Amino acid sequence: MKPKLRTIMTTNRHTSVPRKAMRAAAKAVTAARDPETDRIVRGLASPKEELPETARK
Amino acid sequence: MPEADYGRRVFVNCPFDKEYRHLFEAIVFAVHDCGYVARCALEVDDGSEVRIEKVARIIGDCKFGLHDISRTDPDVATGLPRFNMPFELGVFLGAKRFGRTEQKQKSCLILDVEPYRYQKFLSDIAGQDIAAHGGKVESAISRVRDWLSNAIATSIRLPGGEAIAARYRIFRRELPVMCESYSLRMDELTFNDYVAQLEDWLTQNPRVAV
Numbered sequence: 640m641k642p643k644l645r646t647i648m649t650t651n652r653h654t655s656v657p658r659k660a661m662r663a664a665a666k667a668v669t670a671a672r673d674p675e676t677d678r679i680v681r682g683l684a685s686p687k688e689e690l691p692e693t694a695r696k
Numbered sequence: 697m698p699e700a701d702y703g704r705r706v707f708v709n710c711p712f713d714k715e716y717r718h719l720f721e722a723i724v725f726a727v728h729d730c731g732y733v734a735r736c737a738l739e740v741d742d743g744s745e746v747r748i749e750k751v752a753r754i755i756g757d758c759k760f761g762l763h764d765i766s767r768t769d770p771d772v773a774t775g776l777p778r779f780n781m782p783f784e785l786g787v788f789l790g791a792k793r794f795g796r797t798e799q800k801q802k803s804c805l806i807l808d809v810e811p812y813r814y815q816k817f818l819s820d821i822a823g824q825d826i827a828a829h830g831g832k833v834e835s836a837i838s839r840v841r842d843w844l845s846n847a848i849a850t851s852i853r854l855p856g857g858e859a860i861a862a863r864y865r866i867f868r869r870e871l872p873v874m875c876e877s878y879s880l881r882m883d884e885l886t887f888n889d890y891v892a893q894l895e896d897w898l899t900q901n902p903r904v905a906v
């Protein structure tokens with residue numbers, strides 16, 4: 640039996656960019672991603688990499 | 697899409713300055729990747745609402761509260777420490793102590809840089825478990841994940857802190873590209889923009905159950 644995963648919640652927020660553009664942007668980066676990275680995102684592979692400079696301290 | 701209810705909302709009480717931003721954004725990512733919704737005072741920009749009213753309203757809406765009390769240094773501009781985080785932690789604990797049934801279910805995670813440092817500046821909460829993040833993104837993500845996992849049914853699998861951090865690294869790498877597509881710089885994203893983009897990215901990239 641497959642384990643159950645947690646449902647991701649979404650909210651209606653007042654954004655400065657149309658939500659449609661954000662969804663399209665998320666779709667575009669997902670489509671442009673290489674297969675190995677995509678496997679990591681889906682939880683099918685384990686990575687060993689550093690955080691980009693903008694995200695670390 | 698499901699709308700988050702009281703039991704899925706997390707009040708995030710952290711510094712909002714530039715120095716803390718990398719931790720703040722990682723914490724918000726971890727909250728959402730665990731299936732919860734982050735709320736904070738930045739979500740409403742209504743000058744007509746008194747700040748404490750706004751904070752109290754959001755605290756009342758959230759079962760969970762994440763409080764980072766690590767910012768004890770004096771403000772560079774004023775030379776004085778900021779007390780907003782400990783104050784809002786107090787409001788949260790007060791709601792849990794004196795509130796009605798739903799409020800009594802509140803659960804909180806208190807974060808600091810080191811495990812026992814808080815005893816020197818906030819001894820009233822001595823005896824409560826404080827988690828240390830050491831100022832590191834990966835550590836903060838793991839602390840948030842471990843805390844929220846206690847509230848999830850055991851039949852549901854929550855990924856480990858390392859797996860969430862791995863997804864966060866990729867999200868961070870792709871965020872500037874997403875921002876560029878609608879002509880914004882990353883530092884121009886409002887809290888609501890960041891969360892909305894994060895939600896859409898997570899929805900577009902669900903984990904595969906294996």
